Amino acid sequence: MSPPPPSETELSDPATGNKAFQLLSDETRVAILQTLWEAHDPADETPIRFAELRERLGADDPGRLNYHLNKLADNFVRRTEDGYELMESGKRMVRMLLSGTAIDDPQVEPVAVDISCWYCGSQPEWSYREGWRYLECTNCEARCVESFPPGVISKSEFPPSGLRDRTPNEINEADRIWGAHRRASIIDGVCPECAGEMPVTSVDICGDHQPDWDEYQFCENCGSIFWMLVSHVCEGCKYRWRMPTLFYPSRHPAVVAFFYDHGIEFDLATYEQRARLLDFEEELLSEDPLRIRISVPSEDEILRLTFDEHMDVVNVDRCK
Template sequence: MSTEDDDTDERTTLPPTEAFRLLSDGTRLQTLQGLVELTAAGGYGSEPVSFSDLHAQVETDDSAHFNYHLQELQDQFVAHTEDGYRARYPARKVVRAIKAGTFTERAELADGPIDGTCPQCGECDLRASYADERLAVRCAACETDLTANDFPPGGFEERSLADVLHAFDRLVRHRVSFAADGVCPECTATMDGHVTTDIPPEWGYEALPAFDCVRCDFSVLPSFGMLLLDHPDVVSFYREQEADLREPPFWELALCVSDRFTTIESREPWRVTVRVPGENSELVASIEGADVAEVVLE
């Protein structure tokens, strides 16, 4: 909990090379894993871990050797108090990355059929593939690439293909939501929103909103229509049409993977209109730059 005395600008920065040097020894990685696992086993609000309990998690009988490596981890990865040891956020992040298989696992999914309807041609001939940690969905009937996004290999563990695709859909939606709110989904730093025309020709878009992290360079490039998925007026409009935007995966929504509803009104400054047709009315969204400015019913 922050107070008025907190100085949020006062922080120290460890050079990346030094941070990775601290993790270059197997004993230290075992120590971090053991500390995080013991803390998790103790439940929420668990007490600090004692030296002896932590030492028991590491494959070394030499107490002095273990203590040396433990001290190297302190401050940046491990907090030490008179009650014991706690894993700091960087330690938990490292262990989660290890468990997620981010650095150690590979997964592959051969191009194969999946359920669903192409929003471009209406055919039920969608196919999914996974390579180089990117999950892609395309329509074999009209040869349209509907989406391709990063997806951790750990997302395949103990999941059916249908469950993997559901997780992928939710992950991409949340990334866009975070980015549009100005929060990087990777590191929580600020996302800079703008419009770009630097787009591969095969994507089929003239322009896209782009969100780039000012810290870690993570980027999100949704369609203009995808910026509207969580807007309350858009959700209500679809509900009145007896449609739920949360149910179909985003790659089955023409609003998300097509620019057929999008009109570029101005380039300096960027102004875009997205028109969503209904049975008896039309929803019109005005987007200025990468921000939704107004949504009206006509």
């Protein structure tokens, strides 16, 4: 019989997080996790014996090493008859350290990449600073969001580990794929940070939307070039993501089939096809209940999808 799921109180108890921080506040314990990670072979899940662990760490005091192992046991380290091994929680902790998210702050100066600005078609530049990836057009001053500097057409989180041993174009491609999968996970209601529930928490619709589409400048009334924006917040880790409603049709099979019927292998993850979003048309059918229709054109035919307040599709139809 499966164990009962943790209660809401257990999941939200801050003492759980405090305990994890306390356990890893000692450098010896962090060294133990790193050593177990280095000894770990994904193809051969063999625990490491105490004597070998002590030798790898260069620990002179076996009693002190055993004390720290006991502290880590049942949280990050599993003790077996054959020795010690990392639990999945321990592996995640080491992976976070290896990603550089917690400690590194690399910077990459702007460099041209082989894609096109989806507003003006020119070649943008890629750069990295403070844990964020920037795509900036050197030809236009598109500003789709008020918080972006002029010319920054895209900005997203990207772990420092993704920069290692890659050229700028390879980094940009890895970032594209990584971001596309995270966005898809959020649309499907699963947090990409902790795998918790990440429902739609609000759909913000500008009451007087007036962006300058000729210059690709945001609306001063809402601070965005996009009329409707959807927010998701994870119920577990509070991770928040906000994106235009125009992204949501990309997850529906009818849209993929619609483009395929017109000879297009639709993949919104590519920068070139992302420009297709600018051709989608939004309609606010009703506010209570909320109903939003997004029309997807291709040649002489239109695919229309109607979404509810949860951004679930409630109707699909095709028309000429």
